[in-house]
Amino acid sequence: MSSAAYERIRNNPKFDKLVATRSRFAWTLSAVVLILYYGFMAVVAFNPTLLASPLGEGRIATIGWPIAALMMLLFWVMTGLYVHRANGKFDEINAELIKEATKEAQ
Amino acid sequence: MRNLSRFLPLLGLLLAAGAAYAGPGTVGEAEKQPLNVAAIAMFVAFVLSTLGITYWAANRTKSTADFYTAGGGITGFQNGLAIAGDYMSAATLLGLTSMVFAKGYDGFVYIVGFFVGWPIILFLMAERLRNLGRFTFADITSYRLDQSKVRTVAAISSLTVVLFYLITQMVGAGQLIKLLFGLDYEVAVVVVGVLMMVYVTFGGMIATTWVQIIKACLLLGGGTLMMLLAMSHFGFDFETLVTKATEVHKDGTKIMGPGSLLADPVNAVSLSLGLMFGTAGLPHILMRFFTVPDAKQARKSVFVATGFIGFFFLVVVLLGMSAIVLVGTNPEFFEGGNVGGKMIGGGNMVAMHLAKFVGGNIFLGFLSAVAFATILAVVSGLALAGASAISHDIYANVICKGKPKGGSELKVSKIASIFIGLAAIGLGIMFEKQNLAFMVGLAFGIAASANFPVLILSMYWKGLTTKGAIAGTICGLTAAVVFVVLSKAVWVTVLGKAQAIFPYDQPALFSMPLAFLIAFVVSKLDTSAQAKREIEAFDDQYVRAQTGLGAAGASNH
Numbered sequence: 001m002s003s004a005a006y007e008r009i010r011n012n013p014k015f016d017k018l019v020a021t022r023s024r025f026a027w028t029l030s031a032v033v034l035i036l037y038y039g040f041m042a043v044v045a046f047n048p049t050l051l052a053s054p055l056g057e058g059r060i061a062t063i064g065w066p067i068a069a070l071m072m073l074l075f076w077v078m079t080g081l082y083v084h085r086a087n088g089k090f091d092e093i094n095a096e097l098i099k100e101a102t103k104e105a106q
Numbered sequence: 107m108r109n110l111s112r113f114l115p116l117l118g119l120l121l122a123a124g125a126a127y128a129g130p131g132t133v134g135e136a137e138k139q140p141l142n143v144a145a146i147a148m149f150v151a152f153v154l155s156t157l158g159i160t161y162w163a164a165n166r167t168k169s170t171a172d173f174y175t176a177g178g179g180i181t182g183f184q185n186g187l188a189i190a191g192d193y194m195s196a197a198t199l200l201g202l203t204s205m206v207f208a209k210g211y212d213g214f215v216y217i218v219g220f221f222v223g224w225p226i227i228l229f230l231m232a233e234r235l236r237n238l239g240r241f242t243f244a245d246i247t248s249y250r251l252d253q254s255k256v257r258t259v260a261a262i263s264s265l266t267v268v269l270f271y272l273i274t275q276m277v278g279a280g281q282l283i284k285l286l287f288g289l290d291y292e293v294a295v296v297v298v299g300v301l302m303m304v305y306v307t308f309g310g311m312i313a314t315t316w317v318q319i320i321k322a323c324l325l326l327g328g329g330t331l332m333m334l335l336a337m338s339h340f341g342f343d344f345e346t347l348v349t350k351a352t353e354v355h356k357d358g359t360k361i362m363g364p365g366s367l368l369a370d371p372v373n374a375v376s377l378s379l380g381l382m383f384g385t386a387g388l389p390h391i392l393m394r395f396f397t398v399p400d401a402k403q404a405r406k407s408v409f410v411a412t413g414f415i416g417f418f419f420l421v422v423v424l425l426g427m428s429a430i431v432l433v434g435t436n437p438e439f440f441e442g443g444n445v446g447g448k449m450i451g452g453g454n455m456v457a458m459h460l461a462k463f464v465g466g467n468i469f470l471g472f473l474s475a476v477a478f479a480t481i482l483a484v485v486s487g488l489a490l491a492g493a494s495a496i497s498h499d500i501y502a503n504v505i506c507k508g509k510p511k512g513g514s515e516l517k518v519s520k521i522a523s524i525f526i527g528l529a530a531i532g533l534g535i536m537f538e539k540q541n542l543a544f545m546v547g548l549a550f551g552i553a554a555s556a557n558f559p560v561l562i563l564s565m566y567w568k569g570l571t572t573k574g575a576i577a578g579t580i581c582g583l584t585a586a587v588v589f590v591v592l593s594k595a596v597w598v599t600v601l602g603k604a605q606a607i608f609p610y611d612q613p614a615l616f617s618m619p620l621a622f623l624i625a626f627v628v629s630k631l632d633t634s635a636q637a638k639r640e641i642e643a644f645d646d647q648y649v650r651a652q653t654g655l656g657a658a659g660a661s662n663h
Binding site: 003005006009010015018019022026027029030033034037038040041042044045046048049051052059060061062064065068069071072073075076078079080082083086087091094097098101102 | 211221229345362375378405409649
């Protein structure tokens with residue numbers, strides 16, 4: 001691919017906006033995953049009894065089980081959220097960018 | 107097949123060499139069981155159908171792109187299933203079930219660590235991988251750097267990871283098949299190795315992907331059915347399950363919360379880092395991102411894979427917990443009927459015993475066949491990743507300087523896969539009686555320390571230069587190996603020393619940041635004209651990474 005087309009995309013203000021929005025979205029989601037996971041690991045390491053507290057009066061099941069399961073479910077839903085936005089809105093802008101850059105070349 | 111017959115004498119030689127090598131450091135070997143006819147019949151059915159697919163795929167494998175990446179013609183959903191298949195190895199099913207069985211909640215915590223890398227891979231890597239790479243991940247790291255040098259180093263670390271991972275899979279296959287099917291260890295290893303060579307050499311990535319998809323469906327379906335059958339013993343009620351489990355488990359209610367497994371937080375964090383970023387540095391997983399037509403499908407495939415992997419892991423948690431009651435109290439599954447004593451076939455057989463309990467011999471046969479199929483599919487992916495490192499990185503781009511003669515790259519890749527298959531058989535037999543616990547840690551440790559940091563820096567950091575990339579890879583590789591050798595798994599268990607010098611199980615927490623640091627410092631110190639050009643080339647690479655303009659598309663068939 002010619003450097004000129006890349007140059008044109010780079011100079012298109014839409015590109016900066018797309019990259020900034022998408023990166024912010026991706027990094028925010030990553031931060032949520034990492035903070036929740038390492039927060040969870042910190043509780044496991046430093047306050048294990050918290051996760052071992054029963055789900056209810058006289059019950060054997062502890063809150064640790066649904067917490068771990070819901071965390072996994074949430075992470076998966078977040079991947080769905082990212083794919084939905086990236087494959088929808090972001091890819092529309094992306095397609096416009098490429099069209100504009102390659103059209104000008106002709 | 108005609109080509110293979112030429113190698114048979116060599117196989118015999120390797121067998122003999124393996125038999126002669128039964129050194130010290132042996133571990134408890136799996137007992138050979140009587141021939142399991144149901145299991146063998148179901149496995150033969152699987153092999154026949156996959157050979158049919160290989161034949162079909164062979165007619166579609168004409169170019170190097172077909173061979174390495176199925177011509178980029180796999181859909182996001184199919185690739186998602188295949189990624190899930192690559193990740194759900196037999197070790198995952200057997201090992202994680204046993205871990206929950208033995209440790210309860212600790213096993214669950216460990217499982218979450220196995221899972222959490224996937225969303226990160228999607229958010230930070232998937233689209234850039236697809237937009238920049240073509241056949242191997244070295245395509246990305248060498249994109250604007252010195253092709254020969256960066257690819258050579260990347261190929262070496264890829265092959266190291268592939269080889270260690272292959273050995274564990276081959277040895278696991280031999281032990282498992284001996285136990286489940288009643289076949290000799292050597293026969294099992296040769297069967298796995300030969301089938302792998304056939305799939306990869308003739309069917310390339312198309313066959314490998316479909317073998318992986320079929321196996322993923324079988325594993326998901328079989329696992330879910332087993333979970334439902336097991337849960338029916340508890341009225342499908344989690345509270346009933348855990349009440350009974352805590353009554354019979356030797357640790358009682360302690361299994362309901364975090365316990366000893368993660369008592370050392372530094373070890374726990376290092377382990378989860380190794381799993382998380384090791385996954386993102388495994389060559390056969392990275393290769394999957396190049397089999398889809400574009401970044402859109404690459405993202406979708408991670409979403410699909412994450413869903414299936416997460417679901418399967420939750421199934422495994424329930425399997426492990428119900429096995430505490432259904433297997434753990436049943437004298438049928440313990441040597442001499444001694445409940446709580448030594449389990450028949452060793453501690454990793456919990457899932458298999460559970461299958462027998464809930465579904466009889468037929469279901470055990472089915473699950474055995476699935477486990478065998480799982481190993482077969484994973485080793486095929488590994489062999490293909492190894493072969494592409496040799497043919498695409500070393501042969502086509504280093505030796506032929508990016509201009510291999512027409513058709514020669516494909517030929518080299520096929521020969522390479524045969525050699526990798528032979529090496530896997532030989533090493534599998536050689537390492538039969540060794541304790542291989544360290545090798546999985548090593549494979550993930552090297553992937554996380556040698557492959558991942560340079561891959562991430564090459565995509566995200568403008569300042570990375572050839573010298574920095576090479577120093578980072580070599581340093582990560584060396585550090586991971588040295589730390590593992592000094593850790594308990596090698597220093598104490600294999601070499602018989604009294605105390606480990608490196609106190610943790612997984613080196614990633616130390617070796618990975620070290621690789622990042624070295625790559626960063628060396629790049630910063632590199633003020634050559636070449637480094638300046640490489641840094642300038644980042645801008646174009648960045649646009650391609652973000653937009654996919656100029657990325658390798660799907661071939662038309």
